[in-house]
Amino acid sequence: MPLGLVALAMGAFGIGLTEFVIMGLLPEVARDFAVSEAAAGWLISGYALGVVVGALGLTAATTRLPRKPVLLGLIVLFIAGNVLTALAPDYGIAMTGRILAALSHGAFFGIGSVVAASLVAPEKRAGAIAIMFTGLTAANVLGVPFGTFLGQQFGWRSTFWVIAGIGVVAFAGIAALVPAPAEAQERISLRRELRAFSSAQVWLSLAVTVLAFGGMFGAFTYIAYTLTEVSGFASSAVPWLLVLFGAGLVGGNWLGGRLADRRLDATLIAFITALVVVLVAFALFAGSQPATIAGLVLMGAFGFGTVPGLQSRIMHYADGAPTLASGANIGAFNVGNALGAWAGGFGISMGLGYTAPVWIGAAISAAGLVVMVVAALAAHRARGRVVRATRPVTPATTSTVPVPVI
Structure with missing residues (x-):
């Protein structure tokens, strides 16, 4: 390393x-x-x-x-x-x-x-x-x-x-x-960096970041209320429970990075799907302390496990001009934080209870999953078109037997 x-x-x-x-x-x-x-x-x-x-x-x-x-x-x-x-x-x-x-x-x-x-x-x-x-x-x-x-x-x-x-x-x-670059860094053009945003995949990636991560953060922002008012933990236990959430972040970050290097879009779809399932289960079983502890760890793992892949994905589709797009994705994480926190707080203010942020977070992350699937399918179709366009043409032959097209 x-x-x-x-x-x-x-x-x-x-x-x-x-x-x-x-x-x-x-x-x-x-x-x-x-x-x-x-x-x-x-x-x-x-x-x-x-x-x-x-x-x-x-x-x-x-x-x-x-x-x-x-x-x-x-x-x-x-x-x-x-x-x-x-x-x-x-x-x-x-x-x-x-x-x-x-x-x-x-x-x-x-x-x-x-x-x-x-x-x-x-x-x-x-x-x-x-x-x-x-x-x-x-x-x-x-x-x-x-x-x-x-x-x-x-x-x-x-x-x-x-x-x-x-x-x-x-x-x-x-x-x-x-290390400083072994050779002079290529002169970066702001115009070229901005041109990266002409890619639909860059915008789809930003949308996934806002929604998938925002859903998790919306649930996390008000988690202390869920833990004390619904799960029945003492306030003094909350910091230690958040350490378990943090342990999930570390494990998910490591595993998500390893798997994303192998199959990027498949890893993101799998992790976001798991996050939605965990949030729904968390909301359903928040009254059970053992289930809540498991939900905290898994929410952190699958929520933050998307981060390396999301950052890598936007850099891939902004290839040749990744710097500004990469920074924009960090901004998107924080927009998601704000969206999730606002939506979760709105649910509580509407009298929906302290599990409302978790339900709302699941819905927001589910929207992110839909966008991620759309982005992955579009990328798959684009790769297919490239493969067909670059397939070598069968050479001409003097044979009178037709040459089949494979």
Whole structure:
């Protein structure tokens, strides 16, 4: 395994920690700034918006620059955002720091996916992307519980100082371990990058990302309410149950990357189908604690198991201009997060109960499955046309016996 992938995973770990750890620290943040918890929650929404803007804007702005220096610059931006958050004297400055850090998120994962894929043979691209995203899953399993504990014991600002330190380590790792291209990087044209969006398969891939991942995140956003109000777990058990969810993320990310390198579309269809089934079963049996524990692990596994394949797929169909499309797909993950969270919250507000987000998530992911099947069938037909068009013509013969067409 190229050591550069480890350095990219470290950067992904820090960025993932920045995104998710705030969820466990909202009460402390709200008290410190004397704002409501709803207002503190905007620190999550503001971050998500920053991810989408950065995924498109910063990726587009840096397409002509060498990728390794761009990654290092994004890590510097990430460090600055977290330092600003840790030092923030008021809510407005904290929001600015969150958005600043978020701008690096989408561009880092978009450009980092291209760099990770370039470090290995073409048939191992999805696996390399999965290794980089292991940092994001590890942030959920290890980083978020530890970061929440640290913030509760020593103040929420201490967590963001530690995250900034992780950024420094990631910067050093990328600088030392990610190789510069052996030959001059091909000059990237923004016009050509934008031309990738003329591909119907790129748009279908983006739609699958929004819907399939959005369905899972919609269920996950309100999972604490499901666990305590429906499954009957104590509030103190929720962090440890989320560790099980994170373990599912790690396993699914690894398996999804391995299988996607073999059969990309078949793997995505299988994982999204399994995710829909798991969400439906979760909603039906949420009153059973053993079933809920199994559902948490499987939801994480099949939900995040789609990530390497979805990222690899859009890079494949944007072949020759993958950078901006890759960043756009990171933005699509966050659009899906917002869609799922909104739809799940709407279900609860309509009085449908705390399993409503899980049912709604299943429906959204099922829509993603339909789009994925349509995309796979269209790709299969396109490959068939290419094969027929390139089939060699039977040479002429002087024989009077007709030559059959095979």
